[in-house]
Amino acid sequence: MGKNKSNKKVINTFRDFLRTDSFQKTARELRVKYGILPSGISISDKELPEINQQTFPINFGSGDLYRELNRDIENLISGFPIKHWAVVFLSKVYIFYNDIERFVHLKPDFDYGVIEIFNLAEDLSTYDGGFDPDNGNSPMALLKEVVNRGDEYPIAIGVHKDATKRDLIDFISKNWKRIAGERSGEESRLLQVRTRREGSREMTDFIYRNRHMSRKKLANLVCEMFPEKLTRSIDAGSIGKIISIEKKRRK
Incomplete structure (x- = not known):
């Protein structure tokens, strides 16, 4: 696994989540529904790097079928604390291939969405002057994205271009109660990083x-x-x- 501790926490928690009886029962049902072998589809180490959110088996290319699968997966992980698209994807990997470990080790720094970065300078660099919220290059589109995900990411922190890593760490450390708000006294639903093999x-x-x-x-x-x-x-x-x-x- 990679250096990002928040990612490790998500993976540890997800491992336990997918071992629950309810997850396993639904996973078996979904494999039956979508014509996947009970033991999953075999994939070689050579093919593994080609997996991404678009490249599941070619006979699974129907848009309607894929959207239905997405809905089923979202229902499957409704009890998981992180709703990031990467967790949805990892669930698909498990449903199709009955394994997540090879993918986790192949992409150790894959982002599972505990900390989200909105790069204003980059996202607005192609701004064309319009204010259509459905225009992906407009400030309104970025604002809409932030508002829609406010429940998951309730706090945004602006980082000045001259700020250092130490500045940011110091700021977060001294202002954590303010950042966490009502959640400051709550225990995280993510497991701590474990060293158990x-x-x-x-x-x-x-x-x-x-x-x-x-x-x-x-x-x-x-x-x-x-x-x-x-x-x-x-x-x-x-x-x-x-x-x-x-x-x-x-x-």
């Missing part, structure tokens, strides 16, 4: 999938299958705790 997640998923087994038998099986992932012995009590945590996480 995905191998540990593989072990946890295995435990959850086999939660119907006796705790003692499952503990022995985990020790056999994941010896390199265990930093301490795991017993029936540990197995029960992991299952309990996962049940709460996946609700």
Whole structure:
């Protein structure tokens, strides 16, 4: 993953979100609806860099069908805290290919929309003098975009061309309560950046999938299958705790 901590937080949160029973159930239903294999479409490492928001399978090119898919995806992630188009796209990647990890590692600095930048100088550089809000090159179009996304991005910060990185960090640090407003005391819905390896997640998923087994038998099986992932012995009590945590996480 890339250097952007906010992006890492989105990815961590999304990983847990897509593992929930409700997400998995809907994902399976959408694959049936759109004629996608239950295990997803196979894609080679060579083809992977070509994936973007337009290049899903060629037989999926119908505009009406694609718009319907967009609506289904938006409903699927309605409970996710970030509504950025990149999260919608990542959901499509999962629906089509049953995997997000290769894409995440291929594009580590992909922007998932926690912090949004409106570049006024660049966006208005081609201003043609009109004030049609539907004209993408007009100030009104930019204003309309800001207003429409006000619920997600309630604060805009103007950065002077001579301001330094230190100036901006200092300003945000000293004015965070003012910037956050009513949200200043709230806990973020995004998970903190975790250092736990995905191998540990593989072990946890295995435990959850086999939660119907006796705790003692499952503990022995985990020790056999994941010896390199265990930093301490795991017993029936540990197995029960992991299952309990996962049940709460996946609700």
